[in-house]
Amino acid sequence: MELTRRSFVKSTAVALASAAAAGTLAGCSSLAGTGADAAASGEGVKTVGVCRFCGCGCGVIVEAKDGKVVSVTGDPENGSSRGLNCVKGYYLAGALYGEDRLTVPLIRDDKATKGTPDGLREATWDEALDLVAGKLRDTWKADKSRLAFWGSGQQPIVEGYCTAKFWKAGLLSNNIDPNARLCMASAVVGFMNVFQTDEPAGCYADIDETDVFVTWGANMAEAHPMLYSRLTARKLADSAVRHYDVTTMTTRTSASADKVITFRPGSDIAIANAIANYLIVHDKYDHDFVADHVQFKQGTENIGNATDDGYDKSDIGQAVDNVEPITFEAFAARLAPYTLEYASELSGVPVEDIQELAEVFADKSRRVLSLWTMGVNQHNRGTWMNHCIYNIHLLCGRYALPGDGAFSLTGQPTACGTAREVGTFSHRLPADLVVKNPDHRRYTEAVWDLPNGYLDAIETPGYHTVKMFRELSKGGIDFLWSAHNNWAVSMPNLTRFLGRGDLKGINDAFICVAEVYPTLSTQYADVVLPAAMWVEREGAFGNGERRTAVFEKAVDAPGDAKWDLWMLMEIAKRVLAGEQIGGEDAFDHLFGAWYDADAAAFKGSDREVCASIWEEYRTFSNPDLxxxxxxxxxxxxxxxxxxxxxxxxxxxxxxxxxxxxxxxxxxxxxxxxxxxxxxxxxxxxxxxxxxxxxxxxxxxxxxxxxADKKPSVVFRPWEPPAEEPSDEYPFWFCTGRLLEHWHTGSMTRRVPELDRALPEALLDMNPADCERLGVTDGDRVRVTSRFGTCDITVSTAGRTRPPAGMVFAPFFAEETLVNLVVQDTYCPLSKEPDFKKTCVSIEKIEG
Amino acid sequence: MENEKVVISSLVVEARLAEVEAVAATLAQMEGVEVHEVNGYKIVVTIEASSTGASHEISSRFIQIPGVLNVNLVYVNFEDETLG
Structure with missing residues (x-):
């Protein structure tokens, strides 16, 4: 860079950061029209964007020059992030420009090469699309229970909408589910059961207004850095603000906590119930709020664990959603066994700590904000634990009030916007509608202009994610299409799903993977479709606080990589050829408003296409249209x-x-x-x-x-984890995400130097356990569960500090593949797997 | 330095108030890092490094400094890298 340019860029950098630091975070909005606009100084073209990574949904201004992205600035006008990004912002360009970017369609001719980096050859789009569409159509015509689409909380909104429409209305199939099943499903079922609406009542601004933070099973510092920044800012601004970190291990999030409450894995429901019981027994609940706003229920109990394939169809599996109304007195009686002492006995948390936390909720002079993520959701009782948090907040009148609420944080950029709001789940339709409700199907038929009763064919939900991959591994799936995910790294129990031992299911199935880089999933693909990424086309995300935000197209995709939406249209066109809906060509009926099938092109610019699809989607929430x-x-x-x-x-x-x-x-x-x-x-x-x-x-x-304008407080008992440490498998194994590497690292591990920051997945262990096993930092160990085995390097200086008897590893590294070990047991209500409590043995690998 | 490849980024580092000056001093000693301003618990810094990866590597070390609570990226210019 020339010196004058360098000087200008640097002064811009300083001015922007200085403005961002000035006063409160909200003060960043004064940057509008000066900072971000000045950044480019007329040299590049700036577009509005949203970060590609986590669920925070931070706004970014993207500057492009000569067809390349050249700078990224935190967008001060984005209400979620107010000008700040986390260090993952460095990857926003690196993620686009990795050397091994996929730029041409690839076809595998020899299935025996599956599971290896070899065996894929270059192909034309026509050959690849014909092949994928042919396989999909053949499967569809033969037995549509054997086809599946696995989507994502990273699939932009209009793409998710069109995929759902193609699958549900075009193919009349519910075998579509997103990877959000792995992270948000328990939160979703919790919302639906308690409030009959899938949404948080609060927003990120609650963080700026609360007096006490309670983080439950959440490592915000690593997984939601921008929101954690707001949490620490609030604490630093007012020394009276408190933070209780309720967790199974010390994490970076614990750094800001005034008290870290470390509980035995799986005992969180006992703690929550003890708090609720304390509030009632000591008459410290909000009588008026309860009288005006709450109805009480209890549900099916002793529900066992969804580890075996037959669980969903078992008698208990069929009964898990049942609830019945009870009186407040009956509810109180159900809670009565949950004394502080009983909860302490189950959780290992001192009685006085649970009491202190209960008093926090009882003290109405201060506002309390509960925040939670995967420790609560990825739980064999994930839905129940969501209930239990709402139970506390509703009992003490702390919900839907500024700074006083319970807020489920989202893991992916558009898990809310696409997976949940559009409804790319096996049981849903757009806008909170569900397939099994006849009124919901009629409403969807009206918006999609389908004949009356057309969607009755999909009244039964399809395969949820774990079921989908169990079927794949058993040979029950002939066609799988995946996009915006990397299932061969992120799914639990990969020992089973990658066909170790029996490759038949995964080898026989035809697998299409739309991707931007080679991943472990593309190694199992029969066809790889190279996708345009992030700002290489326009899209929109919906973040964790109900905020919908558009990212504009800034640059063209490299080579022959294409917008996923174009791939979808081209495949749908081929599959639906000759089919009719209401006497009209089926494809044109569903997608003709924005796609010209004959020309193989969109009717308009990215902006016009997105706006056209959005206007149809928006009809769901604007019935007057x-x-x-x-x-x-x-x-x-x-x-x-x-x-x-x-x-x-x-x-x-x-x-x-x-x-x-x-x-x-x-x-x-x-x-x-x-x-x-x-x-x-x-x-x-x-x-x-x-x-x-x-x-x-x-x-x-x-x-x-x-219902009746009263959310449901449902009694949920403590029931034990699916498995508990034994002589054979004496350690709890917890997995999760760390700051540097987003999910499976397919984007964030592209730039070689980045690996120096976090080069490999380490097994964080307690020093006492290391001493007992005779292992030290840097030693290789073999981790084994009932499900599988992986080898990994030990660290006692890692980013998490597990207590004795527990170990932690991030899941980003495909070379380590910790998910070979992780159980695929899921919450019976939400079908979300428990990634946090697999029991394992650890042995040193000698030599 | 003329035409040397450089990635320039700016960040706001947040630290415990009692330790903010010490954190700023530590940051200032790191190669490629310049401290421009301390505003309450916030420290305005720039990083100049040869690549995005190197910039990220430097910024990743900030969190290890005692007293640092958060590292926010505000702006990153990588035109030398992407325009090559």
């Missing part, structure tokens, strides 16, 4: 506009908006605090409450989406 949908909405009382989305352009102008977005005097105004009464202009849910809710209820909130 479709008279038939509006009639069903009224008749069936669906309240679809309760999740109202704005016109597409609004998201670009506003750098993202949190739904519901309401049109007020020609302006579209977001909602930050859902179900909370107040002015829409100030971020409250004014119009939702006016339309459906009630004013002047306790706390100034009204849960108008819930």
């Amino acid at each position: 479709n008279p038939d949908a509006a009639a069903i909405n009224t008749e069936a009382k669906l309240k679809m506009e309760a999740k109202q989305l704005a016109p597409y352009e609004e998201y670009i102008h506003n750098h993202g908006l949190t739904w519901p977005v309401r049109e007020v005097n020609g302006q579209w105004l977001p909602t930050l605090w859902r179900f909370c009464d107040g002015k829409q202009e100030d971020g409250f849910d004014q119009y939702g409450i006016e339309a459906y809710g009630e004013h002047d209820k306790a706390g100034g909130v009204s849960f108008y989406k819930s």
Whole structure:
């Protein structure tokens, strides 16, 4: 770089960071129009974007020059991140420009080469698309229970929408599920069971307003750095602010905690129940809030564990969703056994610590914010633990209030926006609708202009993720298409799913993988479709606080890599050739508004295509745009506009908006605090409450989406983990994510130097355990469970500090492949696997 | 230095208030790192390094400095790297 340019770039860098640091984080908004705009100084073209990585949804300004991205700046106008990014921002360019980027379609001719880096040859798009579409069509015509799509919480919104539409309306198949099943499903089922709506009531601004943080099974410092930054900023701004870290091991998140409450794996429900019991026994719950807003229930108990293939269809598996109403007194009686002493005995947490935490919730002079992630969700009772957190918050009147709430954090950039809001799950339709509800199917038929009753063919949910891969491994799947994920690294129990021992299932199936880089999953692919990535096409993400944000196209994709949406259209066109819906060509009927099948091209620019699809999708939450949908909405009382989305352009102008977005005097105004009464202009849910809710209820909130406007407090007992340490497998094994490497590292491990920061997956161990086993830092050990084995290097200086009897490893490294060891037991309600509590043995590898 | 390849980034490092000056001093001693400003518990720094990877490697070491709570990336220019 020339000196003058270097000087300019550096002064820009300093000015931007200085502005970001000035005053509060919110002060960053003063940068608008000066900082970010000045960054380019007219040299590059700037576009608005959203970070590609975690669920925080940080805004970025992308600068491109000569067809390449040349700089990235935290977007001060993005309401989620306010100008800050974490160090993963460094990868945003590296992720695009790795040397081994896939740029041409690849075909495997010899299935015997599966599981190796070899065997893929270059092909034309026509050959690859014909092959994939032919296999899909053959499978579809022969037995559509044997086809599957595995998507992602990283699949942008309109792409997820079109995929769901193709699968559900085009193929009449529910065998579609996202990798969000692995991270958010327990949160989703918790939301649906408690509130009958899948959404957090709060927002990230709660972090700036609360007085006490309680993190439950969450390592925000590593997994949600920007939000953790807001947490520490809040603590630093007010020395009275407290943080309780409720965890199974010390992590970087514990650094800001005033008290770290370390519990025995799986005992969190006992602690939560003891807190709820304490609040009732000591009459420290919020009587008015409970009277106005809560109904009590209990559900099926002693539900065992979903480890065996037959669980879902077993009597208990079929009964897990059942609940029945009970009185408050009955609820209190169910909680009564959960004394502080009993919880202490189960959890190993001192009685006084549980009592202290209970008193935090009891003290109404201070606001309390619970935050949680995978420790709660990836749990053999994940849905139940979500319930238990809401139980506490609802009992003490701390929900849906600024700074006073319970907030489930999201792991992926659009797990909410696509997997959940669009509904790319095996049991869902767009906008919280589910396949088994006839009114929901009618509504979807109206929006998609399908004949009445057309979707009755999909009233039964399809394969959830674990079921899908179990079927694959057993030879029950003939066609699998995966996109925006890397299942051969991220799925639990890979020993089974990668066909170790019996390769038949994975070898016989035809597997299509859309990818940007070679991964372990592409090694099992019959066809690899090279995808355009991130800002190489336009897209939108929906983050953890209901914020939808668009990332504009900034550069072209390399070589022959194509937009996933184009691949989908081309495959759908071929598969649906000759098919009809309502007497019309099926493809044109479903996708003709934005795709010209004959020309093999979109009808318009990326922007126009995204806007066109968005406008159709938006009809789900704006029934007035479709008279038939509006009639069903009224008749069936669906309240679809309760999740109202704005016109597409609004998201670009506003750098993202949190739904519901309401049109007020020609302006579209977001909602930050859902179900909370107040002015829409100030971020409250004014119009939702006016339309459906009630004013002047306790706390100034009204849960108008819930049955009888009352969320459900459901008693959930403590039941033990699926397996517990034994002589044979004496250690708990917990897996997770660390800051540097996003998920399976397929993007973040591209730049060789980056590996120096976190070169390999290490097994974090307690020094006492190391001493007992005679291993030291750097030693190689073999980790073995009932499921499988992997070899890994030991560290006592790692980023997590497990207690004795527990070990931790991140899952990013395909060369280590810790998921060979991890159980595929899942929460019976959410079908989300428990990645946190596999029991293992550890032995030193000599030599 | 003319035409040397460089990636320039700026960050806001957050530290415990009592340790912020010591953290700033430690940061300033790191190669390629320049401290521009201390604003309360926030330290404004730039990193100049030969590549994105090297920049990231340096920034990753910040969290190991006693007292550092958070490292936020604000801006990164990698035009030398991507335009090559």
